[in-house]
Amino acid sequence: MKTLNVSNASKNFGERTLFKNVTFTINENDRIGLLGLNGVGKTTLLDGMVNQEDLNTIDIEKPKDYKINYLKQQPELDENLSVTDAVFAGESAQFKLIRKYEASLNEFNTHSDDKKIQSRFFDLQEKMNAADAWQMESDVKSILNKLGITELDKKVADLSGGQQRRVALAQTLISDADLLILDEPTNHLDYQAIDWLEGYLNKFKGSVMFVTHDRYFLNKVANRIFELEHQNVTEYDGNYEKYLSQKAANEATMAAVQHHKTQMYKKELDWMRAGVKARGTKQQARIDRFNDLKDDLSDKREEQGEMSIDIAQQRLGNDVFKIDNANLKFDDKDIIDDFSYLVSRGDRIGITGSNGSGKTTFLNAIAGEVPLDSGTIKTGQTVKLGYYTQYTQNMDSDKRVIRYLEGIGQNVHNNDGEKMSASQLLDTFKFDHQMQGAFIRELSGGEKRRLYLLAILITQPNVLLLDEPTNNLDIETLTILENYLEDFKGTVLAVSHDRYFLDKVAGKLLIFQGNGKIVESYDSYSGYLEEMNKKEQERHQQTKERKSENAAEAKSENSSEKTKLTYAEQMELKKLEPQIEKLDDEISKLEAQVNDDSNDYTKLMDFQKQLDEANKKGDELMERWEYLSQFV
The missing domain is CATH 1.10.287 (Helix Hairpins)
Incomplete structure (x- = not known):
């Protein structure tokens, strides 16, 4: 049985420690979901498992023939290659063999009389037979089709960012590996592709370690959960549902322990205040115990601070958006075709459909960023819009975190009418004082998304447009956002393929079926998919x-x-x-x-x-x- 052992994994960024002395084992057929708040170092740990020099320290034990395929969060593809060539441009042994064979075939077709060229060509043919590489091209086409990529001759440079990511996923899946490491594999996938990927990974012969925000996907695929928190990894057996149960039990135990320690602390505090002279050994030991207990409780209170969204919103009238006979084309494709619809106060609308059907363009039209070809979109007079786009906007990487937030919102109040400073707001979103003073360029991709979400919310909107809000947000932040939206008194329109998120948030659905056709459904997203x-x-x-x-x-x-x-x-x-x-x-x-x-x-x-x-x-x-x- 092939196993991979990781020990002593540590990473510091200046004075900031992401994790230290992390140790774990990956066994055959493990399906490990890696969880943790944005910025704790999940991607950094995955990077270090592939490129050990990326970490301060790490020891890896594995068989010599152990193969790892890694899907990075930001894939690197040669933009000058076609889709098919880009897939085969990977570093696996089979990909290298296929490239050698193709080059040899070209030589053979040109110089078929050359004995050396003949010999090399026939030798590579035998190697292709032995490696069963002839099936590879068929397999690549099948996987790309499942992932929604059908134009195989198209240049990578002409693909959208989401399409490029799907090509990179196909490249990762197709070649032999003992371990697949996948960083947010469901990003930019529609339901059909996610459903197929779940089945593929469950049948995969080797092991899988992955980071994802998709809790249904996590529940169906994972048989172990690693949670990266407090600079270390805690392991849980089972899927996401079992993790939640074990986590809740652990938290209850910790609460009981903390209560006991608090009672001890109070007694020791009474003793200290009584003015007992600490001259003897016993008294000094008691003082030391008091100081240790005080430090321990202080640390625990800091660790267990909960993230919350407590920001007041402005009043919203009944009229939000009135869409009349709207028509819109984008890149010669019908996005909206004679569409009329009324969006009212309190609506929770999930917007979904296949990739490329125009969901984001529709939100841009609602926000007034893209003009209609004909028809009208009338916005209510009391609407205060907050638009959380797929890609972080207007974020100067050379600004410090706290200055960026101060430049967006002043005089922000919570629901009790209390004024909140930028520092207080950042505290509630898990940005400690050290991170508040950091430059934005020093944040992880997920931390930037969390900061961007906070920047939208502190403008105190009463209508939220959310474009793929689950991409690159950690599960804890998503849970807090979902709870916030449940109590939100305004209107929400959310584009998403995340079944868990839409099932919790959406009261009705707008389904983009392509060619400008949009239909309404009052079913849950899971029910609609069934x-x-x-x-x-x-x-x-x-x-x-x-x-x-x-x-x-x-x-x-x-x-x-x-x-x-x-x-x-x-x-x-x-x-x-x-x-x-x-x-x-x-x-x-x-x-x-x-x-x-x-x-x-x-x-x-x-x-x-x-x-x-x-x-x-x-x-x-x-x-x-x-x-x-x-x-x-």
């Missing part, structure tokens, strides 16, 4: 029935051209029926294998390929049988 799956299965069945009907029509159209069968055709027809029956049995068995969750990815792809070929052959045989049988 209904869509049922309809997809029904459509698949209807497609099969239509094929049969089309074949029958073709038979009728061709009936006038022929009146009877030749002897050879009679023999062919006689053999067709048992061939079709045998093939139907084979297709049923293959369908069962494709739907069997116990099969690994390699087997699944092989069975799917066989099933596609069998279905194609079955259609051909059935079409031939229907044609011949009309003349009997």
